[in-house]
Amino acid sequence: MTRFLVRLVINAVALWLTTLIVSGVSVTPYGSGGTLETVLTFLLVAFIFGVVNGIVGTAIRVVAFPLYILTLGLISFIVNGLLLLLVAWVSGLIGFGLVVDGFWWGVLGALVLAILAWLIGIVVRPVVGRQGDRRR
Template sequence: MRRFLVRLVINAIALWLTTLIVAGVRVVAYEPGDTTASVLTFLMVALVFGIVNSVIGNFVRIVAFPLYILTLGLIALIVNGLLLLLVEWISSLIGFGLEVDGFWWGVLGALVLALISWIIGIIVRPIVGRDELRR
């Protein structure tokens, strides 16, 4: 459970930093001026992103394994961009909001999100413990 919460917070922070870096990716809170609502919105979007990435993302990676080999992994950029657009669609159905301006913004946002999440994971690993994040 602790690992799940740490990954959730890491993804929420990475998503927040991604929205600051990539102009075409935004998260809109229920009440835009309320800090608590903004933090909860980022946590909810990170939760949806984690569920989509672990369930649908893993299925797509298994099915598209030959394409990953054929393109030397570059198809992962497209898949991650599509997964980010899927998270946008799901969050808009629920009523809170990740907004992506288009497909290529989604690809760029997914790339930046992955890099930032990776960097934060490297920083947090010595603090939390290596075994805690790998399970």
């Protein structure tokens, strides 16, 4: 459970940084847009992103495996951009959340999001690992 929550926070922070870096990707907060509402919105969008990436993304990667081999993995940029657009659509159904201005903004946003989540994960992993060692 701890790993899930840490991953959720990492994705939420990476998403927040992505919205600051990529101008075509933004988040519309819930309600009045106060700090608490904004943080909860980023956490909700990160949760939606995790579910979409875990279910739909895995299915696409399995089905499109030959295409991944044929393009030497470059198709993953397109797939990740489409998954980010899908997250924007799902969050748009609930009336707030991720907004992506177009397909190429989605591809760029997915690339930046993946790099930032990876970098944050590298920084956070040793801290979380040390806490787990104390319990033993």
